[in-house]
Amino acid sequence: MAYLPYITSVLVTLIVYRLFTNWAHLRQAPGPFLASLTDLWRAWYQYNGKLRGELLKLHQQHGPIVRYGVRSISISDPSVVNVVYGSRAGFTTADSYNVLIGISNGKEVASLVSTNDEARHGALRRSVAGAFTQTNVMDYEPHVHESILELLELLSRKSTMDLAQIMLYYTMDSAARFAFAEPLGCLASGTDVGGSIQTIRDRFNHWGWWSSIPALERLVYRNPIALRSKRALSSMAATAVKKLQDRASKPQATGQTPDLLTRFLESSRANPDVLDKTGIIGMLMSTISGAGDTTATTVNASLYWLMKHPDALARLRQELMDAQIDRPVPQYNQVSKLLYLNAVIKESMRLFPTAVWPIERRVPEGGATIAGVQFPEGTSVGCLVIALHLNPSVFGQDAQQFRPERWLTEDADMLKKMEQAHMGFSRGRRVCLGQHIAVLQIKKVIPALVMGFEISLVDPHAELKADFSPAVACLEPLMVKVQRRR
Numbered sequence: 001m002a003y004l005p006y007i008t009s010v011l012v013t014l015i016v017y018r019l020f021t022n023w024a025h026l027r028q029a030p031g032p033f034l035a036s037l038t039d040l041w042r043a044w045y046q047y048n049g050k051l052r053g054e055l056l057k058l059h060q061q062h063g064p065i066v067r068y069g070v071r072s073i074s075i076s077d078p079s080v081v082n083v084v085y086g087s088r089a090g091f092t093t094a095d096s097y098n099v100l101i102g103i104s105n106g107k108e109v110a111s112l113v114s115t116n117d118e119a120r121h122g123a124l125r126r127s128v129a130g131a132f133t134q135t136n137v138m139d140y141e142p143h144v145h146e147s148i149l150e151l152l153e154l155l156s157r158k159s160t161m162d163l164a165q166i167m168l169y170y171t172m173d174s175a176a177r178f179a180f181a182e183p184l185g186c187l188a189s190g191t192d193v194g195g196s197i198q199t200i201r202d203r204f205n206h207w208g209w210w211s212s213i214p215a216l217e218r219l220v221y222r223n224p225i226a227l228r229s230k231r232a233l234s235s236m237a238a239t240a241v242k243k244l245q246d247r248a249s250k251p252q253a254t255g256q257t258p259d260l261l262t263r264f265l266e267s268s269r270a271n272p273d274v275l276d277k278t279g280i281i282g283m284l285m286s287t288i289s290g291a292g293d294t295t296a297t298t299v300n301a302s303l304y305w306l307m308k309h310p311d312a313l314a315r316l317r318q319e320l321m322d323a324q325i326d327r328p329v330p331q332y333n334q335v336s337k338l339l340y341l342n343a344v345i346k347e348s349m350r351l352f353p354t355a356v357w358p359i360e361r362r363v364p365e366g367g368a369t370i371a372g373v374q375f376p377e378g379t380s381v382g383c384l385v386i387a388l389h390l391n392p393s394v395f396g397q398d399a400q401q402f403r404p405e406r407w408l409t410e411d412a413d414m415l416k417k418m419e420q421a422h423m424g425f426s427r428g429r430r431v432c433l434g435q436h437i438a439v440l441q442i443k444k445v446i447p448a449l450v451m452g453f454e455i456s457l458v459d460p461h462a463e464l465k466a467d468f469s470p471a472v473a474c475l476e477p478l479m480v481k482v483q484r485r486r
């Protein structure tokens with residue numbers, strides 16, 4: 001007992017020393033004092049879905065560099081995009097990605113997204129890249145087409161509905177179709193079949209809630225006891241395993257619409273050391289998970305702003321009529337190059353990007369100078385996509401407004417500047433692998449919907465809202481009225 005005051009003072013000294021070194025680490029960067037002492041500050045805001053909004057405010061207050069954690073820096077300056085994400089820059093993913101690493105049979109199994117081993121990431125990505133090129137994704141168009149027909153059929157039976165939910169059913173069914181040629185059945189049943197959507201959202205929640213404190217996540221979920229606990233396969237993973245087993249013994253016949261599974265099996269035969277069976281299941285899961293909420297949110301955002309801006313909707317419909325697109329669903333080659341459609345989608349992604357917090361990268365050995373500030377090795381730096389997208393120095397004083405026409409400017413320099421600041425699909429080595437499939441899905445479904453239906457908000461003042469606590473923005477319900485157009 002006599003030692004108690006002594007032990008207490010040693011502990012207090014150690015804590016004060018730790019807090020001081022935390023603060024001193026990046027003291028050159030402005031930000032909330034609490035955030036410089038402990039990562040619990042950012043964890044709290046992220047858990048409550050408020051980090052994104054708080055960082056936006058901090059950027060307005062302090063400028064392009066803001067500190068939001070002991071070693072975390074948020075950036076809103078588009079000129080640094082290439083410094084951080086450029087292919088040769090040497091930045092790797094930050095520790096926040098570690099909480100996404102899966103656990104299988106008591107071992108950690110990193111996926112394409114969660115691995116911080118850049119050599120492995122590069123090899124894995126190269127091995128499957130052929131399945132995602134602009135030309136090759138055209139092979140999957142029949143899968144997407146079929147899902148849109150099913151969506152339209154469902155809509156024609158409704159008068160009011162939650163657009164956010166129905167669109168997620170479309171993107172998930174479509175993703176399962178182009179992944180392994182079978183829909184999840186969400187559109188057919190009007191439900192989240194087998195809880196697949198919830199399983200994915202649980203993963204996004206886990207990533208979001210623990211991203212700020214990965215060391216604590218490791219202690220709780222990756223200790224030897226937790227690692228050994230049995231985990232049931234999700235219904236979607238079980239379907240993917242079954243499909244893989246079936247396909248290994250009975251490959252797709254000539255004439256069948258190819259899917260990602262066929263392409264991954266081809267890649268696996270060519271690169272068995274890089275992509276094994278577990279890797280194929282991982283890739284299928286990563287693509288379906290990455291394809292659902294992201295694509296649905298972009299379609300919803302586009303439709304929302306078109307509902308709010310009848311002039312833009314009229315202009316889009318005119319463009320689609322002039323192009324004489326097929327009804328009820330256009331062929332991709334009829335819509336892929338339509339300028340106004342493209343501008344509407346770009347503008348919607350600009351105003352409602354799906355990445356929630358800065359896309360974090362780790363400063364490599366030797367440190368780096370970013371926006372004129374020197375940061376030591378190990379600092380996590382990342383562009384906050386929404387801050388970049390609302391930057392008035394790039395997008396002008398009306399940066400907060402939905403104005404697709406800004407993407408039709410004849411000022412080539414201006415256009416280049418805006419393109420460089422657009423990070424909806426991220427940038428660099430880890431740029432969205434599925435972006436061409438996403439664009440295919442979006443550019444086919446929006447014309448089908450706006451030509452086939454009058455869609456209007458049940459509450460004309462309704463706002464587009466999302467939960468920003470998971471890693472990917474998850475839309476809140478958006479009630480709309482639908483009526484077939486003649």
Ligand code: HEM
Pocket residue numbers: 112113125286287288290291292294295298354355359423424425426429430431432433434435437438
């Ligand atoms: C509008 C829809 C989409 C948006 C906005 C979007 C956005 C993004 C972003 C921002 C990243 C980078 C994440 C990071 O570095 O932390 C990413 C990565 C990725 N996306 Fe997408 N995505 C979309 C659709 C899709 C689709 C349809 C697929 C699959 C077919 C897909 C598959 C992937 C994969 C596999 C990665 C990881 C790439 C890598 O690490 O090398 N995404 N996406």
